[in-house]
């Protein structure tokens with residue numbers, strides 16, 4: 171489903187997240203820039219530890235302690251007023267992390283589901299309690315002004331009541347395909363399987379009709395057959411809900427199934443971005459190529475990314491130049507270890523960060539001098 | 546769940562029987578028991594009527610019978626509400642304890658309430674503001690608190706209050722209410738006195754409970770469901786109190802029946818003695834010193850009964866707050 175008009179929903183510009191820990195500073199996210207468009211599914215792929223989850227949390231303004239965030243994260247809020255669509259841009263990174271505005275966005279405009287469905291629900295509360303809690307925060311109904319029906323103000327809204335929220339909960343559980351939603355709404359997490367819990371998480375996230383669903387490895391902890399079911403469900407719901415998805419995974423097979431566009435991350439940086447077909451058929455970055463070297467079948471788990479030679483470098487001792495050079499099969503000695511490549515559009519809509527492409531050479535005279543050195 | 550409770554109560558009753566038997570044995574074990582002493586004393590005086598009375602006791606409590614029979618007699622009378630006679634006071638134990646038992650229970654409950662009312666907020670504060678100055682102060686104070694025995698604290702309070710501040714902290718009632726019948730004014734007077742020993746008794750337990758609460762909460766705050774709750778748009782405060790504290794309290798309930806409450810019962814006995822409270826503690830110590838066997842045995846059984854009931858109630862409370870246990 172390609173959209174003709176690409177309206178930006180979330181824009182991330184030069185995002186950095188750093189953790190000052192005992193052994194040094196971890197640059198968990200190191201200059202990421204990307205845009206998620208309305209209704210689009212953006213896949214984010216990379217080895218574990220490359221900063222995918224932290225990027226997602228930064229978008230929610232929920233960077234865990236002791237993380238520090240720099241850069242720009244803008245959320246575009248679209249709303250209808252007098253029949254016209256208006257757009258408001260909110261700078262998420264500047265909001266008070268516990269303030270009213272960000273709390274409306276969290277769970278309201280941006281829903282999130284997590285990698286650990288087994289422990290993402292509070293064990294002492296029922297499935298319904300969680301959905302009701304979310305619905306009471308983010309779902310509204312128009313407020314009828316009694317008497318003067320002529321000037322019924324559609325702007326005036328009130329939060330849903332407990333009873334209305336419960337109806338929403340049952341309805342959402344029905345939509346995510348949980349059997350017997352009327353009974354299941356009162357089930358506690360320990361009475362549900364992993365797949366059912368993830369369905370409940372999806373129901374919570376979707377209960378507010380968010381503009382964006384961030385799914386952080388939502389199927390990694392699930393069985394293969396359950397994984398396929400959850401992916402089907404997400405695709406199906408997206409079509410009916412007109413919602414963007416930021417789908418994070420370390421599994422190429424899964425991302426091929428669901429994403430319109432893919433961002434490849436390595437050590438806190440984006441190294442390649444393009445639409446899904448292009449990434450699979452015409453990968454540009456050597457890292458992406460090696461990821462694809464062993465295309466996993468759907469259902470194969472874990473093993474696939476381990477096949478890249480070499481180890482993920484220590485975050486405290488990053489290689490000079492291109493951080494991928496110790497593992498790269500196209501490594502150019504004297505160049506890749508000295509010059510840090512720019513992120514550039516190497517062909518129409520296809521971005522990469524690799525010195526094999528002219529556009530990625532920085533403009534600095536130093537870099538240009540190294541470029542012209544004989545190999 | 547119901548079968549679990551029935552089983553739990555059944556075990557509690559068996560436990561009570563065993564404890565009552567063991568305590569009876571221990572009480573009758575020392576060679577010079579109260580009866581022999583008293584008989585010797587009376588016989589020396591040649592008091593005829595007293596000897597008759599002693600014969601009556603003998604028969605009533607089966608003192609010349611084998612130990613098992615004596616226990617059986619005592620136990621079967623116990624169930625009927627006849628706990629035996631206090632030789633020291635020459636009165637039925639039941640009469641002596643009638644006023645004191647409810648006051649002991651009240652004190653124990655008040656101490657438990659204080660323990661939690663102090664420990665939970667401080668523990669939450671310490672965890673949420675981990676490593677802050679406030680956390681360090683709370684941690685230091687709780688370490689000190691663990692080290693101070695409650696009776697010592699009671700002595701200090703007694704000294705400061707009576708000698709320095711000229712305040713009345715002894716007992717549970719003002720003079721004019723001691724023998725008065727129950728009224729609202731008397732209850733109020735009780736509350737005015739009760740908080741002092743309750744607070745003293747709570748200090749030690751509070752210190753440990755703060756540390757447990759802090760640790761549990763830090764664990765809980767690292768759980769994925771906390772992040773998920775925040776991602777739903779909840780206020781930080783709501784996430785902490787509704788989700789994190791709610792979960793972190795469960796282990797406190799678990800140790801309530803096995804550690805907190807027993808600790809309070811044991812610690813309170815000496816506090817009660819120091820502050821001469823009209824509760825069971827002072828009578829118990831006295832009975833042990835004078836080998837007043839039925840008194841000591843009865844108090845012990847009552848203490849154990851409070852313990853067992855406390856732990857059954859804690860189990861029920863846990864099942865009530867935790868569906869994983871309730872729906873097992």
Ligand SMILES: Nc1ncnc2c1ncn2[C@@H]1O[C@H](COP(=O)(O)OP(=O)(O)O)[C@@H](O)[C@H]1O
Pocket residue numbers: 189191196197198216217218219220221222223224225234235236237485
């Ligand atoms: N709370 C934290 N404190 C310190 N370092 C962290 C914290 N959370 C994440 N990191 C570091 O940030 C990096 C990126 O983590 P993450 O985004 O979770 O990776 P992934 O791509 O697997 O989701 C990792 O190297 C991790 O060690």
Ligand code: SF4
Pocket residue numbers: 455456457492493494495496498499500501502506511523524525526
């Ligand atoms: S810049 Fe050099 S080392 Fe880095 S990916 Fe490209 S070819 Fe490999």
Ligand SMILES: [Mg+2]
Pocket residue numbers: 219222223224386387
């Ligand atoms: Mg992750």
